[in-house]
Amino acid sequence: MKAILAQWGWSLADWSGAVPAPVTSAALWRDGLGTEIHADPVGDPDVRLVLLRGVALGRVDRRARTIASVLLEQPACEATRAHFLLDQVLPRALADTGRLVIHAGAVALAGRAVLLLGETGQGKSTLCAALARSGADLLGDDAVALDFTAGAAPRVRALYPGMRLLADSIAALYPQAPALSPMADYSDKQRVALPAIAIASAGAGWLPLAAIIVLAPPAPDGGLHHREPGAAEACMALVASSFALDPADPARAARTLGHAARLAGSIPVFELAYPRDFARLAEVEHAVRSLAGVAAARRSGP
Amino acid sequence: MTDLLDRPLRPSEHAVESTVGEETVLLHLLRETYYGLDAVGTRIWRLLGQGAAPEAICAAVAAEYATDLETVRADTRVFLGDLLAHEIVVDG
Numbered sequence: 001m002k003a004i005l006a007q008w009g010w011s012l013a014d015w016s017g018a019v020p021a022p023v024t025s026a027a028l029w030r031d032g033l034g035t036e037i038h039a040d041p042v043g044d045p046d047v048r049l050v051l052l053r054g055v056a057l058g059r060v061d062r063r064a065r066t067i068a069s070v071l072l073e074q075p076a077c078e079a080t081r082a083h084f085l086l087d088q089v090l091p092r093a094l095a096d097t098g099r100l101v102i103h104a105g106a107v108a109l110a111g112r113a114v115l116l117l118g119e120t121g122q123g124k125s126t127l128c129a130a131l132a133r134s135g136a137d138l139l140g141d142d143a144v145a146l147d148f149t150a151g152a153a154p155r156v157r158a159l160y161p162g163m164r165l166l167a168d169s170i171a172a173l174y175p176q177a178p179a180l181s182p183m184a185d186y187s188d189k190q191r192v193a194l195p196a197i198a199i200a201s202a203g204a205g206w207l208p209l210a211a212i213i214v215l216a217p218p219a220p221d222g223g224l225h226h227r228e229p230g231a232a233e234a235c236m237a238l239v240a241s242s243f244a245l246d247p248a249d250p251a252r253a254a255r256t257l258g259h260a261a262r263l264a265g266s267i268p269v270f271e272l273a274y275p276r277d278f279a280r281l282a283e284v285e286h287a288v289r290s291l292a293g294v295a296a297a298r299r300s301g302p
Numbered sequence: 303m304t305d306l307l308d309r310p311l312r313p314s315e316h317a318v319e320s321t322v323g324e325e326t327v328l329l330h331l332l333r334e335t336y337y338g339l340d341a342v343g344t345r346i347w348r349l350l351g352q353g354a355a356p357e358a359i360c361a362a363v364a365a366e367y368a369t370d371l372e373t374v375r376a377d378t379r380v381f382l383g384d385l386l387a388h389e390i391v392v393d394g
Contacts, residue, residue: 231322232338239329239336248331254318257329261320 001082004160008094013066029247035088048245050089055080055186058089060245062096083184086160091143096245100146100259103241106139106158107131109292113139113156113207117241118215123276126169130281133173147206154263155206163192172278209267211295213288216273224287225273234269235260268295306379307356312394328390335388343381356382
């Protein structure tokens with residue numbers, strides 16, 4: 001975990017002092033899954049608290065670029081701490097430094113990244129795992145950072161190589177059970193041990209971004225359907241999937257919106273509705289590869 | 303009730319915007335709502351930001367897009383009502 005944070009310019013700090021009293025301040029912001037952002041109780045403007053009630057509390061010092069955490073549950077579970085830090089705190093801390101960080105799974109096809117966006121439960125991890133099983137390079141299944149170096153096409157990198165799946169996906173995807181470890185003690189998801197080759201490719205660094213696919217709920221007719229949302233709609237989907245440490249800060253929100261607009265204006269964005277049926281997963285994989293092919297054809301021009 | 307087009311409206315201080323091609327995305331920071339504007343909506347938003355009154359905006363849009371003024375007024379009333387409901391514009 002220390003190495004992952006260090007890759008992004010952050011380091012772990014010890015929680016100074018005793019386990020804090022319950023946070024009673026009003027949240028600056030609360031997401032739909034129960035994660036709250038609070039101001040520093042002693043008023044340091046560079047500190048934000050990330051709270052998952054009853055589970056863990058994180059302290060992000062954006063001046064020192066350190067993250068400290070304390071587990072609130074008993075008994076304490078280190079897997080929960082790792083999940084909290086890597087999947088909840090780090091993406092927000094990183095977004096606060098000026099990067100666009102998006103909640104998305106990512107695979108590489110022919111050396112270019114394809115992002116799979118969608119709300120929790122829409123199948124990002126399962127589809128990433130299925131694509132990796134059939135030859136794509138797995139980059140990560142939860143969060144990616146974007147790089148907008150001047151004059152270059154947007155590039156992407158997963159925050160860390162990882163794969164977390166529920167039991168039904170594991171059973172459907174892997175004929176031989178892979179090595180598993182708990183993701184967090186409040187979740188039924190398991191971390192799947194990645195083969196060394198997958199980790200090596202995931203660590204390859206920044207990749208050019210080919211396409212963004214937003215996973216939509218299944219269509220009423222049970223079919224596979226894709227469409228291209230307009231630029232504004234695509235931008236809104238990206239903002240809705242983005243992380244922020246201070247979502248109500250006007251300057252930071254404007255910056256995130258600007259990044260999302262740039263992305264939506266330069267990378268093909270598709271919406272894909274498909275049946276959540278393991279028996280039809282190969283069709284969905286084919287659809288993803290086809291959409292990546294459409295994006296590639298556009299890059300090549302007529 | 304006062305006609306919406308007679309009310310002095312202005313962009314909320316809690317709204318941030320970004321341009322994507324000819325379209326605009328608006329984000330309300332506190333409500334976490336997003337709103338996409340097409341080219342005509344973007345033009346109305348720009349004029350509103352410049353301090354133009356709704357009736358003046360309707361006249362300008364009708365002239366620029368060579369459209370019947372009453373149609374523009376009806377559409378703008380709906381559009382601004384929606385932005386007002388989402389608190390992206392407020393009474394100014």
